[in-house]
Amino acid sequence: STPEVSESDATATGEEATLNVLAAASLQKSLEEISEEFTAQHPDVTIDFNFAGSATLVHNLDSGSPADILASADELNMDKAEQAHLIDADTRTLFASNTLVGIVPVDNPAQVSNLQEATANGVNLVICAPQVPCGALSQRLAEAVGVNLQPASEEQQVVDVLGKVRSGQADAGLVYATDAGLAPNEVSTFEIEGADEELNYYPIARTANSEHPDVAETFIEFVKSDTGRSILEAHGFTTP
Amino acid sequence: MTITKPVNNVRPRPTLSAGIPSSAIVVAVLAGAFFVLPFIALLAGITWSDLPELLTSRSALDALWLSLRTASAATAICIVFGVPLALVLARSNFPGRTLMRSVVLVPLVIPPVVAGIVLTEAFGRRGLIGEQLSALGIDIAFTTAAVVLAQTFVSLPFMVTTLESHLASSGEHYERVALSLGSSKWRTFWTVTLPLLRPGLVSGVVLTFARALGEFGATITFAGSLQGTTRTMPLEIYLAREADPDAAVALSLVLILIAVLVIAVAYFRPKHPHR
């Protein structure tokens, strides 16, 4: 059910519009696909993406980056944007969520098959640092499960965790399910009990200074539409 | 012994090199291996069949073209700013010279992302100068100009430091001679100082251009990452890494090839160099 485009909208009047979307790097593949579908339906709209870490995106927005939409990888950074009145709070909505999984290199040299084994002595476990969203989530999950994580390294970003397991530097790591799907031939996944209770949510919102507020909101609707959801799910996200 | 007749059709033998201690050669070979091995690892890690598609994608070409333009512009600005700055640091004796020298090197030592934050605070819309510029209708943040500014900021220290050490070690004899032949300071600068500074300029340009080409953190923070406008090669590579580290390495190969080209051109020497 694609939402109807209102008559007052720029696209409908034939006026060309360019949407600037600030989006978390982990959303790159899915959002690019979604935008292809969107522009197929709205040929007058061009969508330009600015992909970066969520903290950088908020900094960019705050310092005047042209933007119509902000899609962050965590609620904390979206909160900051909201407090600074950078986004229109009424348009803020959650459109996807992510769960943590454990990963090991395909040959699994340390014979790890669950979180307990991953925390054993002599196993190089890498996780995200508690200061970043996926690290905070890992911490919560570990507490919930009742294990004491003793990482060899606390990474700044999920990609860094994935990279270390992928290259065999590390024996195990905790990443988002979406990231695990990026390297199916190089890492194997193990489920973590209780992970589906601890979710990371992706909020999206129209910016306060959007030049095409209507088109922007149309796009947000489209992301939440069936088309958008099926693309997101294909990339490993859970959708509300 | 008979006097041998002169041989004219033979390339003259060069003046002899003073030679290098053999232990230094051993260390050099080791050090060389340290560089060559990762480089081989890099080449080994590339899936060559994916390469053509990867390199000719719209976004990669946009990024490449943007990188070339911005890095060249930044290098040009670094020459224009760096030469006078190095001259003043090397050859004048104003109070606070050491402080100035340190300030010039600050961009070198702060992490690039912090450099980006600082640039925002100075040249951003709400920055010290940015605000005035904004009032005049000039908004540089998140434009290609911002990329050039970020690259210039992080790479100028290389130019200044390199040139200054060359100026300091070459002395001012020839400048004095030129002045005594009635040449003005301005003409002396163009006809004596600059030509004699050539080796320093070459290494300064190489370092500056390379640093500008590789710049990531300050660019993404101050200029953003918008295809065709601010997304340079390193930003493109960074994005590619998210999905596929091999693609990141392959894209880096392009940067490397450019760098090799620039270096080869920069180090090209005329046949008869003056010593």
Add this chain to the structure above:
Amino acid sequence: MTITKPVNNVRPRPTLSAGIPSSAIVVAVLAGAFFVLPFIALLAGITWSDLPELLTSRSALDALWLSLRTASAATAICIVFGVPLALVLARSNFPGRTLMRSVVLVPLVIPPVVAGIVLTEAFGRRGLIGEQLSALGIDIAFTTAAVVLAQTFVSLPFMVTTLESHLASSGEHYERVALSLGSSKWRTFWTVTLPLLRPGLVSGVVLTFARALGEFGATITFAGSLQGTTRTMPLEIYLAREADPDAAVALSLVLILIAVLVIAVAYFRPKHPHR
């Protein structure tokens, strides 16, 4: 005119500088402002009251101490590797010299994160050499040694380029004279080449140390980030930035102060320099 009697209690007037064209001074002042303004913006952005707490936190102190140790070690290695490498590049004529020179500069131009990937492929647990080392029980993954390796890799090009251009522009006259006085190549290297290379070494050390101190991407990709072991100042700063950009800027101030100190020491010149 009467002959004035010699004045002995007065500091001798120095030989005169050949002077700098005034337009160059104008540009230098502009360029200086370009550096100073962001620096002022940085200072203006710091919440001074938070500073003491921020800087004396356990994690900040750990990071600082780690950064100092690793950057110093990397600089030392860069001297040991860089001097022979620069000598060979500047003063020998082996085939493939230009190629070698380019390879040495590769780490300069690839984005640091890619440098980290490449290092992993070479020295990581499954890397070309790493695998052999692993078999011998040497595992540098996630150790401080990996940090030093990453810093050395990205900063050695600065040392080599700087030294090479100095060697090329200074010629080999004095080395020849030394050899003709019966001095061996080895002794000539230590007593003539190295002392005369001093200005180049100073600027090489400054650039190398600064680059090592600011290194982020290669470190986090190759060595990881663990407090006290691999989390250097830039990594700490990036992490702090996630929560609080102001804290990141404040922590950067410490890096800057260290850099200023190093630079002041490096550029300290004895009273009577030989020209």
Add this chain to the structure above:
Amino acid sequence: MTSMQHSGLTVDITVAQRKVNVAFSVPHGEVLALVGPNGSGKTTTLMALAGWLMPDVGKAKLDGTVLFDCPDPTRKPHKWLPAHQRGIGYLSQDHHLFPHLSAVDNIMYGMDRADITGRRARRAKAEEWLDRIGLAGYGKRKPHQLSGGQAQRVAIARVLASGPRLVLLDEPLAALDVKAAPAIRNLLTEVLRDLTVILVTHHQDDIVALADEVYHIIPQR
């Protein structure tokens, strides 16, 4: 010349650290031989006149123009004309030919001051100079491709071609061969006829052939 005050050169220089203290004058159009043992201050004197070094105390006046006036070693000089405005040609003891310029370009370098305009006129003039110093055909050589005596001669030509009002020559003939030395001496006699000149030399022949007067520096110990 009658009025030494208004025409020619008067000098009085003290460089304490080098134990140099000289005072003399040279009438316009005459050649003064400046002689004295090694280290007595000949080069120091010429450097001060050329504007390469500031004396502690001293004053110099050329044809009515004050070149410098430094009454007090602890203060800035009252007057200090920069080197390129003095109209002085200085052949230093190390000739310092520009290493990046050919012999002919070296000779052409100072012709701005000599008021020779046009690139072709300058080149023709420079080739003429090369011929006069016996190095016709060597114009394209870089300094490091010249022998010691050849380089010395190019340096002499470079100074003379720049049309100075006052010429300072620090041992111009030291490196020259038995044939070139007298030839260049003749050349100097001819060229320097109407110029004010200070000639540093250790050779009696030069003094006899070229000098109108001699100033002996007696070193202070």
Add this chain to the structure above:
Amino acid sequence: MTSMQHSGLTVDITVAQRKVNVAFSVPHGEVLALVGPNGSGKTTTLMALAGWLMPDVGKAKLDGTVLFDCPDPTRKPHKWLPAHQRGIGYLSQDHHLFPHLSAVDNIMYGMDRADITGRRARRAKAEEWLDRIGLAGYGKRKPHQLSGGQAQRVAIARVLASGPRLVLLDEPLAALDVKAAPAIRNLLTEVLRDLTVILVTHHQDDIVALADEVYHIIPQR
């Protein structure tokens, strides 16, 4: 000396590009004056002997040791003894004192070869040399703090103090004053008595005072 083949120096050198072609021999213990016009190849000859430049074709033998043997300009030489193994002291036309070392340290630099061991013995010996060249008390000066003639004398002392088997002197007395020149000439007469020497000079006085034989280079045009 009777057997020129086994003792002393024999030289035959061609450097085509510089139009230099010389062949001569110097018996052991004698002083050969090498004279010729500027650019005739004197410095080139000394550089080849010192090992700073490789001739196109040439051979040199010192006291039975082959210094170099280059029969073919297109090939590597049969033999090429590196500079520091030749035992040759070379005073070049530009003296090239080490700028980072004091006068006394410059003089001490070559004493390794002269077999003077111990830092104190070397220093004493160097001070003695300073005294002999009339520069006692100047030992701590850096080269740029010396006058032209003073630097030249230190360079002479540096070469002689290094105890060479063969001494090559390129215009050693050019910068010296009227008193120093004869004094250094006397010094050379004394020091060079038992050494094989090639002396480049443009001055008849030097030839008369020092040379046993003269070799005239006639330039090829």
